[in-house]
Amino acid sequence: xxxxxxxxxxxxxxxxxxxxxxxxxxxxxxxxxxxxxxxxxxxxxxxxxxxxxxxxxxxxxxxxxxxxxxxxxxxxxxxxxxxxxxxxxxxxxxxxxxxxxxxxxxxxxxxxxxxxxxxxxxxxxxxxxxxxxxxxxxxxxxxxxxxxxxxxxxxxxxxxxxxxxxxxxxxxxxxxxxxxxxxxxxxxxxxxxxxxxxxxxxxxxxxxxxxxxxxxxxxxxxxxxxxxxxxxxxxxxxxxxxxxxxxxxxxxxxxxxxxxxxxxxxxxxxxxxxxxxxxxxxxxxxxxxxxxxxxxxxxxxxxxxxxxxxxxxxxxxxxxxxxxxxxxxxxxxxxxxxxxxxxxxxxxxxxxxxxxxxxxxxxxxxxxxxxxxxxxxxxxxxxxxxxxxxxxxxxxxxxxxxxxxxxxxxxxxxxxxxxxxxxxxxxxxxxxxxxxxxxxxxxxxxxxxxxxxxxxxxxxxxxxxxxxxxxxxxxxxxxxxxxxxxxxxxxxxxxxxxxxxxxxxxxxxxxxxxxxxxxxxxxxxxxxxxxxxxxxxxxxxxxxxxxxxxxxxxxxxxxxxxxxxxxxxxxxxxxxxxxxxxxxxxxxxxxxxxxxxxxxxxxxxxxxxxxxxxxxxxxxxxxxxxxxxxxxxxxxxxxxxxxxxxxxxxxxxxxxxxxxxxxxxxxxxxxxxxxxxxxxxxxxxxxxxxxxxxxxxxxxxxxxxxxxxxx
Ligand SMILES: *Cc1c(COP(=O)(O)O)cnc(C)c1O
Numbered sequence: 201x202x203x204x205x206x207x208x209x210x211x212x213x214x215x216x217x218x219x220x221x222x223x224x225x226x227x228x229x230x231x232x233x234x235x236x237x238x239x240x241x242x243x244x245x246x247x248x249x250x251x252x253x254x255x256x257x258x259x260x261x262x263x264x265x266x267x268x269x270x271x272x273x274x275x276x277x278x279x280x281x282x283x284x285x286x287x288x289x290x291x292x293x294x295x296x297x298x299x300x301x302x303x304x305x306x307x308x309x310x311x312x313x314x315x316x317x318x319x320x321x322x323x324x325x326x327x328x329x330x331x332x333x334x335x336x337x338x339x340x341x342x343x344x345x346x347x348x349x350x351x352x353x354x355x356x357x358x359x360x361x362x363x364x365x366x367x368x369x370x371x372x373x374x375x376x377x378x379x380x381x382x383x384x385x386x387x388x389x390x391x392x393x394x395x396x397x398x399x400x401x402x403x404x405x406x407x408x409x410x411x412x413x414x415x416x417x418x419x420x421x422x423x424x425x426x427x428x429x430x431x432x433x434x435x436x437x438x439x440x441x442x443x444x445x446x447x448x449x450x451x452x453x454x455x456x457x458x459x460x461x462x463x464x465x466x467x468x469x470x471x472x473x474x475x476x477x478x479x480x481x482x483x484x485x486x487x488x489x490x491x492x493x494x495x496x497x498x499x500x501x502x503x504x505x506x507x508x509x510x511x512x513x514x515x516x517x518x519x520x521x522x523x524x525x526x527x528x529x530x531x532x533x534x535x536x537x538x539x540x541x542x543x544x545x546x547x548x549x550x551x552x553x554x555x556x557x558x559x560x561x562x563x564x565x566x567x568x569x570x571x572x573x574x575x576x577x578x579x580x581x582x583x584x585x586x587x588x589x590x591x592x593x594x595x596x597x598x599x600x601x602x603x604x605x606x607x608x609x610x611x612x613x614x615x616x617x618x619x620x621x622x623x624x625x626x627x628x629x630x631x632x633x634x635x636x637x638x639x640x641x642x643x644x645x646x647x648x649x650x651x652x653x654x655x656x657x658x659x660x661x662x663x664x665x666x667x668x669x670x671x672x673x674x675x676x677x678x679x680x681x682x683x684x685x686x687x688x689x690x691x692x693x694x695x696x697x698x699x700x701x702x703x704x705x706x707x708x709x710x711x712x713x714x715x716x717x718x719x720x721x722x723x724x725x726x727x728x729x730x731x732x733x734x735x736x737x738x739x740x741x742x743x744x745x746x747x748x749x750x751x752x753x754x755x756x757x758x759x760x761x762x763x764x765x766x767x768x769x770x771x772x773x774x775x776x777x778x779x780x781x782x783x784x785x786x787x788x789x790x791x792x793x794x795x796x797x798x799x800x801x802x803x804x805x806x807x808x809x810x811x812x813x814x815x816x817x818x819x820x821x822x823x824x825x826x827x828x829x830x831x832x833x834x835x836x837x838x839x840x841x842x843x844x845x846x847x848x849x850x851x852x853x854x855x856x857x858x859x860x861x862x863x864x865x866x867x868x869x870x871x872x873x874x875x876x877x878x879x880x881x882x883x884x885x886x887x888x889x890x891x892x893x894x895x896x897x898x899x900x901x902x903x904x905x906x907x908x909x910x911x
Contacts, residue, residue, distance in 0.1 A: 202376055209260055211267035216280055221251035222379050223410040225283065227316045228335055228611035230619060235279050239266055248775050250318040253377040287413055292341020298901070301909045302343065307467035308333065309347045309456055309477035311448075312355075312437055313418075315411060317775045319378055320354035321418070323437055323738075324703045325800055326512055328774070329575075330473055332609035336893040338412030339611075342901065345465060347456040347477075349448070350380065350407040350418035355437045358738045358771040362682035364754030368741045370436060380407040383417065383463070392423065393458040397450050398530060402430045404451060406459050417459055419451060439741065446522050446530060449561070453479030457487075469908050471508045471900075472569070475520055475561035481507055481568040486537045496539045500568065505911045508904050509569035511562055511601070512797050514582045515707070521551065521558040551589075566590050566601070570911065571904050573602045575798040576818045582794050604903065605819055606798040607896035610634050610888065613804040615782040617654050621646060635894040640885045648877045649870065655785075655809055655880065662783025663691050666734075666769060683770075686757040690764025691732060696864045698813070699784030699805070701736035701772050704746040707795040710735065711752050713788070715849040723856050724765040729865045731856070732765040734784060736772035781805045786860060789814035790832060790852070792844060806887035809880035813855060815848060819891060828882040830855045 206218055217239075226232035227249075236251045237244045240258055247253040266272045295302045310330035314322030322328060330346070337344035352375070356368035375382075383391045383406040394401040403425040409416040421433040433447055440448075457480050460467060472478055481503055488499040513519055524546055535545035548567055551560035566572055566587055574580035580603025588596050611631060614622070622630050625646045626639060633639045666688035673679040679687065691697075704710055713733070714720060724731045735753050739746030750768070757766045769776060781787065787805035789796070789812060796818035803819060806812060811829035814820045824831050832851045838844035863875045889895060 203381075206255055206376075209263065210255075211263050213267040213273050214263065214276060217276070218252075218255055220279065220283055221255055222381070223283070223412065224315050224319075224335075224379055225286070225338070225410070225412040226251060228609065229279075229282070230611075230616055231282070232279050233616070235276060238272060238275070248317055250316075250377070252318060252379050256377050289341065289413075293898070294341040294343065294901070298906055301906060304468040304909050305343045305345060305465060306337075306469040306471060306905055307345050307347060307460060307465075308337075308471045308473060309452065309480060310473040311348060311452060311476040313346065313348050313409075313416060314774060315409070315416075316379075317773055319380070319409065320373065320773070321349065321351045321437060322774075323355040323740075325798075326474060329606055329800060332607070332612060332893045333473075333897060334411045334414050334416060335609045335612060336897040338414040340894070340897055340901075341413065342897070344414050345460065345467065346409075346411075346414065346416035347452075347459065348416065348418050349434045349437070349452065350420040351434055351437045352420065352422060353436045356439075356738070356741060360683070360686075360750065360754060360768065360770045362680055362686075362758065364751035364758075366739055366747045366750050375407070380409050380418070382406070383408050390423075391459075391462055392425070393455060393462050394425075395451055395455045395458065396533075397430070397447050400427060400430065402426055402433065402447075402451065402455075404434070404455055404459070406463075417463065419455055419459060421451065442522060442526070445520060446526055449476055449479055449520065450530060453477045453481075454483040456480055457483040469506055469508060469905050471510070471905075472565055473510050474512050475509075475565045478509070478561045478565035478568070481564070482534065482538065485568075486534070489537065489539055494539075496544065499538075504568055504570045506908055507565075507569040507571075508908060509565040509572040510575065510604075511565075511572065511583055512575055513562075514574075514579055514586065514795055514797050516586065517554065519560055519562040521549075521553050521560040523556070523558050527559045562587070563590055570908060571602070572600065573604045573904070575603070576605045576822065577603045578794055578821050579603065579797040579818065602903070604896060604899050605822060605891070606800050606803075607891045607893040608800050608803045608807065609893040610807065613778070613781070613807055615658055615778075615808050617657055618782070618808050621650060621654050635889050635892045635898065637889045640888055643881050643885050646881070648872050648874060651809060651880060652872050652877050658783045658808070659697060659785065660693050660783075662697075662779045663688070663693050665779045665783075666691060666767075682758050685764065686754060686768050688734065688767040688769060691734070691767055692730070696729070696731045696786070696861060697784045698731065698733045698786045698788045699780050699810070700733065700788045700790075701769075701777060701780050702789075702799075702801055704737045704739040704749050705743065706745050706749065707792045709790045709792055709845070709848075710737070710749045712790040712845060712849055713852060714752070714756065715845065716853065719853055721762070723853070723861065725763050726861075729861050730765065731861060732767070733788070734767045734769060734780065736769040736776060736780060738772055777801070777804075781810065782808045784810055785864065786810065787812045787814070789817075789820070790848065791815055791817050792841065793817040793833070793837065800891075803887060803891040806883045806891070809884050811879050811883040813852070813860065823887050823891060825882075825886055828879065828886045830859065 243254045312322040312327030314327035314331040334346050353370040359367045385391045390405045392403050394403045403423050404419040404421045405423050407418040422431045484503045485499045549559035549564040551563045574583040583601045584596050584599040588599050626642050670684050670687040754768050757768045781804040787802050787810050799818040802812045813830045815832045816835045833848045867873050
């Protein structure tokens with residue numbers, strides 16, 4: 201059913217429901233979520249909270265029934281009013297704090313955006329960060345536009361058969377059931393632009409995603425003008441070889457600028473979230489050279505002032521780099537348009553990789569940006585060391601890469617049960633002030649019982665969500681008995697639950713906790729004070745070592761001697777992620793320092809009163825205060841990986857044995873673990889404001905965007 205047919209099916213009294221469903225604003229507004237829940241609760245669950253799909257599937261009778269229910273219509277009208285008011289608001293933070301530059305537009309480029317499960321165009325942390333950034337830009341009223349790809353097949357869905365080796369499944373997204381709209385020009389035809397990639401012009405159409413007040417424009421090369429292989433160009437996220445990668449990045453950077461031009465938008469600031477989009481600076485220089493007949497250096501000087509680059513990867517091999525022959529193939533007729541010769545052009549990205557000299561996207565972005573930053577203080581430091589060679593005449597401390605520590609979008613990641621508790625004790629308008637540390641001192645007013653019972657409710661909700669999910673797959677014949685077990689069949693509602701969910705890359709050391717299996721068994725299988733661990737996470741399809749880690753954990757989960765105390769939940773995504781981070785008791789994180797640039801999942805846990813047990817890496821170096829969770833290892837680097845693993849594992853076991861397990865099970869007469877509740881409270885108080893996306897976007901705006909606008 202297309203969107204016109206959907207509109208025709210709507211009762212007059214609920215005429216604008218599709219409009220609300222089509223703006224992801226609903227996803228972080230609790231009252232709007234309630235609207236769709238009330239509309240059709242069973243479908244709300246079976247569609248994994250996808251209002252667009254719900255509206256398509258619902259029959260007219262149920263819609264008419266709601267339209268005939270005065271209470272429902274009243275509620276609908278209330279939401280509609282809020283929706284209209286918020287979208288039109290003039291008193292936003294941006295317009296108030298930065299009135300003098302309020303009309304300037306910020307363009308934000310990212311290869312992935314994690315906004316909601318119904319739009320699966322993200323793979324992990326980077327994408328969620330972009331999605332959260334866009335939502336907060338909307339909340340703060342920034343004049344902001346996002347640019348990326350609409351991957352019709354998205355990132356893969358993970359299946360793990362009982363042998364434990366991850367399989368990838370790609371599903372075609374039904375655009376009519378996703379919150380996206382094809383952008384059309386005045387003639388009613390889809391807007392298209394093209395980029396010359398190799399020997400052919402490659403065309404792209406554009407999908408618009410409404411995220412509150414902000415628009416996101418996503419390119420999609422699946423159009424009839426293109427050859428079959430180019431139609432596939434944007435089919436999937438991060439699949440294919442280096443050749444595919446450079447072609448995608450050409451489209452993202454150069455095509456992205458052209459899309460904005462075609463839509464009549466004129467950004468003042470260009471923010472590259474990771475190096476994937478860095479070719480955009482070349483397009484900006486090309487435009488300027490063509491329009492004003494400047495030489496490269498004059499044009500570059502101007503573009504640099506308006507370009508901002510955020511790097512995310514503290515490992516050299518994690519940065520995209522292309523061999524020179526590939527750059528020649530794709531850019532030989534581009535560099536003359538920049539008034540550069542071959543050598544001058546290649547120098548923009550020249551970097552010595554482990555395998556030889558190549559064109560590095562991060563080097564290009566660093567050279568062409570007036571401001572650059574890492575995503576935590578430690579990562580800023582690591583990046584200055586790593587990229588010092590780009591500024592050979594400067595000492596490390598003067599390498600111009602600053603740090604803005606990541607954050608999370610609080611309305612998206614706070615559990616609705618916690619949110620209601622905060623509404624009651626922090627004041628009904630707490631959400632408007634959630635980045636102010638003072639607000640959170642009022643947490644002391646929440647009685648221990650309330651905080652604890654709310655958390656216990658969330659743990660139960662997690663366990664029943666997981667068992668429902670695997671039961672459904674069992675009934676559909678998609679899970680065998682082993683998979684029912686590994687996916688949480690024996691999880692217990694009452695016992696201390698650790699959560700570990702993230703991408704399975706080797707540096708994240710998912711199996712560190714199994715380093716001394718006998719010692720861990722004594723902890724997990726303790727008769728009075730048992731512990732269980734829930735794992736989840738995908739490995740990149742080409743990452744066999746990562747898949748080995750999954751298999752190792754999986755084999756443990758299904759083995760008799762681990763007593764059903766270890767689970768591996770397949771197909772980790774935003775939906776399962778929300779339940780996990782809200783419902784476990786402790787969030788475990790064991791990266792090999794300093795390779796976790798920031799990490800954000802621990803922030804989501806902390807906000808919900810789930811303390812972190814984490815290596816002092818990324819954000820946790822800044823977050824940990826001695827009373828709001830636990831640190832694994834010390835605040836320093838190790839010479840050998842073996843020594844680091846041994847020391848971290850020892851520290852992890854000690855924390856569990858001596859502090860965490862005893863504190864959790866130390867209950868008073870009312871069954872409340874008072875000491876534990878204090879850690880929960882401190883976890884929220886100290887982390888929620890600091891690591892909010894609001895603090896982060898304000899920092900980007902005040903430090904970087906406004907500085908660039910005024911330069
Ligand atoms: C927050 C989040 C991440 C990022 O997790 P890290 O621990 O920071 O790597 C990845 N995937 C999903 C689904 C998330 O919600």
